[in-house]
Amino acid sequence: MDKHFKYKHDDLFNPTLKAIKQLGGSGATSEIEEQVIGILNLSDDAINEIHRESTTKLTYRLAWARNYLKRYGLIENSSRGVWALTEAGQKIESVDQELVKKFVVKKDREQRLNKQKIEKGEPSLEDKTDEIEDFGWQDKLIQTMKKIHPDQFERLCQRLLRELGFVNVEVTGRTNDGGIDGKGIIKLGGVLSYHVVFQAKRYKGSVSSSVIRDFRGAMSGRADKGLIMTTGSFTREAKKESIRDGATPIDLIDGNEFAERLKELNLGVSVEMVEEVKIKTDWFKNL
Secondary structure (H helix, E strand, O other): OOOOOOOOHHHHHHHHHHHHHHOOOEEEHHHHHHHHHHHHOOOHHHHHOEEEOOEEHHHHHHHHHHHHHHHOOOEEEOOOOEEEEOHHHHOOOOOOHHHHHHHHHHHHHHHHHHHOOOOOOOOOHHHOOOOOOOOHHHHHHHHHHHHOOHHHHHHHHHHHHHHOOEEEEEEOOOOOOOOOOEEEEEEEOOOEEEEEEEEEEOOOOEEOHHHHHHHHHHHOOOOOEEEEEEOOEEOHHHHHHHOOOOOOOEEEEOHHHHHHHHHHOOOOOOOOOOOOOOOOHHHHHOO
């Protein structure tokens, strides 16, 4: 197996379709990615190869592939991040990669013309060499988090957990505590309480499975669940270790998910809506 991820976004069109079919016609992004890994028989090195910041090449290019297949009318997604085959997608087994690319490029050009938003020098879809889905703001936010002091990052994690519904959240600040940076309590339905310990890692690159094992050892007998938050990513082995049968489960939040949560909660992030003014020429004609 190749140690490097060599597949382009269009090489992933058919593996993505096949993955969703194997999942019964629908699946979460993580489930589809896992199926594609098996279909392509990817090596661990290829799976974990980083594209930029906390996003792997596999994840990034699969996002591009899904975007193309969606615009081609073969798959659709819900607000909860579940992808499913459309009626057209259920009827086919594979697609012509070049045909899909040409169709989407043409569709994009027509939409630009219809909206009269083509600006001089603005790159069209066919001029782009990178994936469609824009991870730029996440990267910028992750870089910002990496530049703050470790104590500030721990307090950011504390604030995030409080905003997510945790109570009694404390940053322990202890050294040689097996990687435990803090603790808190989460109540489900206002009835069931779970004691959670967390680790905050301002990390560049991928968190390995050994970190998960060490953290689990440190939290043994001290909490019901564990949580690791990082500005980086997690290797495939780390993800598997976090949910290993017979072991205390540990939830993982990577850099991209961390950024998404901050955006949802408006913590250090603001979303500005651009006002678009449309002139109703027919209205004036009917005066």
